[in-house]
Protein backbone atom coordinates (compact mmCIF):
# COMPACT_ATOMS: atom_id res chain seq x y z
CA UNK A 1 0.00 0.00 0.00
CA UNK A 2 2.80 2.38 0.99
CA UNK A 3 4.72 1.38 -2.13
CA UNK A 4 1.77 2.24 -4.33
CA UNK A 5 1.37 5.62 -2.62
CA UNK A 6 5.06 6.32 -3.09
CA UNK A 7 4.84 5.31 -6.76
CA UNK A 8 1.91 7.70 -7.20
CA UNK A 9 3.81 10.58 -5.67
CA UNK A 10 6.86 9.84 -7.81
CA UNK A 11 4.74 9.72 -10.97
CA UNK A 12 3.15 13.04 -10.02
CA UNK A 13 6.54 14.61 -9.45
CA UNK A 14 7.78 13.22 -12.77
CA UNK A 15 4.82 14.75 -14.65
CA UNK A 16 5.35 18.11 -12.92
CA UNK A 17 9.02 17.93 -13.76
CA UNK A 18 8.33 17.08 -17.41
CA UNK A 19 5.85 19.94 -17.66
CA UNK A 20 8.47 22.23 -16.23
CA UNK A 21 10.95 21.08 -18.85
CA UNK A 22 8.63 22.17 -21.63
CA UNK A 23 7.73 18.74 -23.02
CA UNK A 24 4.53 20.24 -24.40
CA UNK A 25 6.68 22.62 -26.42
CA UNK A 26 8.75 19.66 -27.62
CA UNK A 27 5.63 17.86 -28.71
CA UNK A 28 4.49 20.83 -30.77
CA UNK A 29 8.02 21.47 -32.04
CA UNK A 30 7.79 24.92 -30.54
CA UNK A 31 11.49 24.68 -29.86
CA UNK A 32 12.11 25.08 -33.59
CA UNK A 33 9.88 28.09 -33.90
CA UNK A 34 10.25 30.06 -30.68
CA UNK A 35 13.23 32.32 -30.08
CA UNK A 36 15.82 31.11 -27.62
CA UNK A 37 15.01 32.18 -24.08
CA UNK A 38 18.21 31.14 -22.34
CA UNK A 39 19.83 33.45 -19.81
CA UNK A 40 21.78 36.20 -21.50
CA UNK A 41 25.52 35.71 -21.29
CA UNK A 42 27.85 38.43 -20.01
CA UNK A 43 28.51 39.54 -23.58
CA UNK A 44 24.80 39.83 -24.25
CA UNK A 45 24.29 42.12 -21.28
CA UNK A 46 26.46 44.71 -23.02
CA UNK A 47 24.15 44.76 -26.06
CA UNK A 48 21.44 47.35 -26.36
CA UNK A 49 18.11 46.13 -24.90
CA UNK A 50 16.33 46.56 -28.21
CA UNK A 51 18.47 43.82 -29.81
CA UNK A 52 17.44 41.20 -27.26
CA UNK A 53 15.19 38.54 -28.72
CA UNK A 54 11.56 39.17 -28.00
CA UNK A 55 9.71 36.33 -26.32
CA UNK A 56 6.42 36.43 -28.14
CA UNK A 57 3.34 34.28 -28.51
CA UNK A 58 3.81 31.13 -30.65
CA UNK A 59 3.47 31.89 -34.38
CA UNK A 60 -0.08 32.18 -35.65
CA UNK A 61 0.38 29.11 -37.86
CA UNK A 62 0.13 26.93 -34.74
CA UNK A 63 -3.39 28.16 -33.99
CA UNK A 64 -5.65 25.18 -34.81
CA UNK A 65 -8.20 27.63 -36.21
CA UNK A 66 -5.77 29.13 -38.71
CA UNK A 67 -5.66 27.61 -42.22
CA UNK A 68 -2.66 25.33 -42.58
CA UNK A 69 -1.18 23.23 -45.34
CA UNK A 70 -1.53 19.56 -44.45
CA UNK A 71 -0.17 18.07 -47.66
CA UNK A 72 0.36 18.37 -51.36
CA UNK A 73 -1.69 16.39 -53.87
CA UNK A 74 -0.17 14.17 -56.54
CA UNK A 75 -0.86 17.01 -58.98
CA UNK A 76 0.95 19.55 -56.86
CA UNK A 77 -2.04 21.25 -55.25
CA UNK A 78 -1.72 22.32 -51.63
CA UNK A 79 -4.19 20.56 -49.35
CA UNK A 80 -5.32 23.13 -46.79
CA UNK A 81 -7.19 22.47 -43.56
CA UNK A 82 -9.25 25.29 -42.08
CA UNK A 83 -11.62 24.89 -39.13
CA UNK A 84 -11.80 21.14 -39.72
CA UNK A 85 -12.61 21.60 -43.43
CA UNK A 86 -10.29 20.58 -46.26
CA UNK A 87 -9.73 22.75 -49.34
CA UNK A 88 -7.83 22.07 -52.54
CA UNK A 89 -7.36 25.08 -54.79
CA UNK A 90 -10.09 26.82 -52.80
CA UNK A 91 -12.58 23.98 -53.36
CA UNK A 92 -14.08 22.39 -50.26
CA UNK A 93 -13.41 18.67 -50.53
CA UNK A 94 -15.66 16.08 -48.91
CA UNK A 95 -15.16 12.44 -49.76
CA UNK A 96 -14.19 9.20 -48.03
CA UNK A 97 -10.85 10.67 -46.96
CA UNK A 98 -11.87 14.24 -46.13
CA UNK A 99 -14.76 14.84 -43.75
CA UNK A 100 -16.50 17.82 -42.19
CA UNK A 101 -17.02 18.37 -38.46
CA UNK A 102 -20.18 16.97 -36.90
CA UNK A 103 -21.55 20.43 -36.08
CA UNK A 104 -20.73 21.91 -39.51
CA UNK A 105 -23.46 22.87 -41.91
CA UNK A 106 -25.19 25.88 -43.43
CA UNK A 107 -28.61 24.32 -42.70
CA UNK A 108 -29.65 24.65 -46.34
CA UNK A 109 -28.03 24.95 -49.75
CA UNK A 110 -25.55 27.82 -49.68
CA UNK A 111 -26.90 31.02 -51.28
CA UNK A 112 -24.47 30.66 -54.23
CA UNK A 113 -25.40 27.04 -54.82
CA UNK A 114 -29.11 27.78 -54.50
CA UNK A 115 -28.97 30.73 -56.93
CA UNK A 116 -26.96 28.70 -59.44
CA UNK A 117 -29.41 25.82 -59.21
CA UNK A 118 -32.34 28.16 -59.82
CA UNK A 119 -30.62 29.41 -62.97
CA UNK A 120 -30.06 25.83 -64.08
CA UNK A 121 -33.73 24.98 -63.51
CA UNK A 122 -34.86 28.00 -65.53
CA UNK A 123 -32.48 27.28 -68.40
CA UNK A 124 -33.64 23.65 -68.46
CA UNK A 125 -37.28 24.76 -68.49
CA UNK A 126 -36.53 27.02 -71.46
CA UNK A 127 -35.34 23.86 -73.24
CA UNK A 128 -38.52 22.00 -72.23
CA UNK A 129 -36.71 20.04 -69.52
CA UNK A 130 -37.94 19.79 -65.94
CA UNK A 131 -35.23 19.56 -63.29
CA UNK A 132 -36.18 19.62 -59.61
CA UNK A 133 -34.40 19.00 -56.34
CA UNK A 134 -35.32 15.95 -54.29
CA UNK A 135 -32.61 16.18 -51.63
CA UNK A 136 -30.42 19.14 -50.72
CA UNK A 137 -28.76 19.94 -47.42
CA UNK A 138 -28.48 17.07 -44.95
CA UNK A 139 -27.33 17.41 -41.37
CA UNK A 140 -24.82 15.05 -39.78
CA UNK A 141 -27.69 13.56 -37.76
CA UNK A 142 -29.82 12.88 -40.82
CA UNK A 143 -26.88 11.31 -42.65
CA UNK A 144 -26.25 9.12 -39.59
CA UNK A 145 -29.77 7.77 -39.63
CA UNK A 146 -29.75 7.23 -43.42
CA UNK A 147 -26.38 5.48 -43.38
CA UNK A 148 -27.30 3.27 -40.42
CA UNK A 149 -30.50 2.26 -42.16
CA UNK A 150 -28.58 1.26 -45.32
CA UNK A 151 -26.02 -0.68 -43.29
CA UNK A 152 -28.78 -2.56 -41.49
CA UNK A 153 -30.42 -3.37 -44.82
CA UNK A 154 -27.43 -4.17 -47.08
CA UNK A 155 -24.41 -4.50 -44.78
CA UNK A 156 -21.62 -1.95 -44.40
CA UNK A 157 -19.53 -2.94 -47.43
CA UNK A 158 -22.48 -2.50 -49.79
CA UNK A 159 -23.75 0.64 -48.03
CA UNK A 160 -20.32 2.26 -48.38
CA UNK A 161 -20.57 2.05 -52.18
CA UNK A 162 -23.60 4.31 -52.33
CA UNK A 163 -24.00 6.10 -49.00
CA UNK A 164 -21.51 8.31 -47.19
CA UNK A 165 -20.62 7.73 -43.59
CA UNK A 166 -21.67 10.58 -41.29
CA UNK A 167 -19.38 13.58 -41.75
CA UNK A 168 -18.37 12.37 -45.23
CA UNK A 169 -21.47 13.45 -47.16
CA UNK A 170 -21.26 16.35 -49.60
CA UNK A 171 -24.87 17.04 -48.71
CA UNK A 172 -23.70 18.34 -45.31
CA UNK A 173 -21.90 21.21 -47.09
CA UNK A 174 -24.97 22.70 -48.73
CA UNK A 175 -23.06 22.50 -52.01
CA UNK A 176 -24.57 19.27 -53.36
CA UNK A 177 -28.03 18.09 -54.26
CA UNK A 178 -29.90 15.21 -55.81
CA UNK A 179 -32.38 15.86 -58.60
CA UNK A 180 -35.37 14.19 -60.20
CA UNK A 181 -34.85 10.48 -59.50
CA UNK A 182 -32.45 8.27 -57.58
CA UNK A 183 -32.46 5.78 -60.41
CA UNK A 184 -29.63 4.78 -62.76
CA UNK A 185 -32.09 4.99 -65.65
CA UNK A 186 -32.29 8.75 -65.00
CA UNK A 187 -29.03 9.05 -66.98
CA UNK A 188 -30.85 7.92 -70.16
CA UNK A 189 -33.80 10.26 -69.82
CA UNK A 190 -33.88 13.62 -71.65
CA UNK A 191 -33.58 15.28 -68.21
CA UNK A 192 -30.54 13.21 -67.24
CA UNK A 193 -28.87 13.86 -70.59
CA UNK A 194 -29.57 17.58 -70.39
CA UNK A 195 -28.10 17.69 -66.88
CA UNK A 196 -24.96 15.81 -67.89
CA UNK A 197 -24.35 18.15 -70.84
CA UNK A 198 -25.28 21.46 -69.20
CA UNK A 199 -24.73 21.35 -65.43
CA UNK A 200 -21.21 22.78 -65.75
CA UNK A 201 -22.56 25.93 -67.42
CA UNK A 202 -24.18 26.74 -64.07
CA UNK A 203 -21.24 25.72 -61.89
CA UNK A 204 -22.16 22.09 -61.20
CA UNK A 205 -20.56 18.74 -61.99
CA UNK A 206 -21.99 15.24 -61.92
CA UNK A 207 -19.87 14.36 -58.92
CA UNK A 208 -19.82 10.55 -59.09
CA UNK A 209 -19.23 9.87 -62.74
CA UNK A 210 -19.62 6.68 -64.67
CA UNK A 211 -16.71 4.25 -64.53
CA UNK A 212 -14.99 6.26 -61.78
CA UNK A 213 -16.20 4.28 -58.78
CA UNK A 214 -12.70 3.08 -57.89
CA UNK A 215 -11.54 6.70 -57.67
CA UNK A 216 -14.52 8.58 -56.23
CA UNK A 217 -15.39 5.69 -53.92
CA UNK A 218 -19.02 5.81 -55.02
CA UNK A 219 -21.17 4.17 -57.65
CA UNK A 220 -22.33 6.30 -60.58
CA UNK A 221 -24.94 8.83 -59.49
CA UNK A 222 -26.34 10.68 -62.49
CA UNK A 223 -28.64 12.60 -60.13
CA UNK A 224 -26.06 13.99 -57.67
CA UNK A 225 -24.61 17.36 -58.63
CA UNK A 226 -21.95 19.31 -56.77
CA UNK A 227 -21.56 23.10 -56.98
CA UNK A 228 -18.00 24.24 -57.74
CA UNK A 229 -18.62 27.61 -59.36
CA UNK A 230 -18.67 28.26 -63.08
CA UNK A 231 -15.00 28.30 -63.99
CA UNK A 232 -14.02 25.31 -61.90
CA UNK A 233 -17.02 23.22 -62.95
CA UNK A 234 -16.28 23.86 -66.64
CA UNK A 235 -12.60 23.02 -66.17
CA UNK A 236 -13.42 19.72 -64.47
CA UNK A 237 -16.15 18.91 -67.03
CA UNK A 238 -13.87 19.59 -69.98
CA UNK A 239 -11.04 17.54 -68.45
CA UNK A 240 -13.24 14.44 -68.47
CA UNK A 241 -11.83 13.65 -65.04
CA UNK A 242 -13.64 13.18 -61.76
CA UNK A 243 -12.83 15.68 -59.01
CA UNK A 244 -10.35 13.35 -57.28
CA UNK A 245 -8.42 12.80 -60.53
CA UNK A 246 -8.54 16.49 -61.40
CA UNK A 247 -6.89 17.50 -58.13
CA UNK A 248 -4.84 14.35 -57.63
CA UNK A 249 -6.39 13.39 -54.30
CA UNK A 250 -7.79 10.12 -53.01
CA UNK A 251 -11.15 9.06 -51.59
CA UNK A 252 -10.86 6.16 -49.18
CA UNK A 253 -11.71 5.65 -45.53
CA UNK A 254 -8.63 5.35 -43.37
Ligand SMILES: [Zn+2]
Nearest residue numbers: 171177178224
Ligand atom coordinates in the same frame (compact mmCIF):
# COMPACT_ATOMS: atom_id res chain seq x y z
ZN1 LIG B 1 -26.57 13.00 -53.36
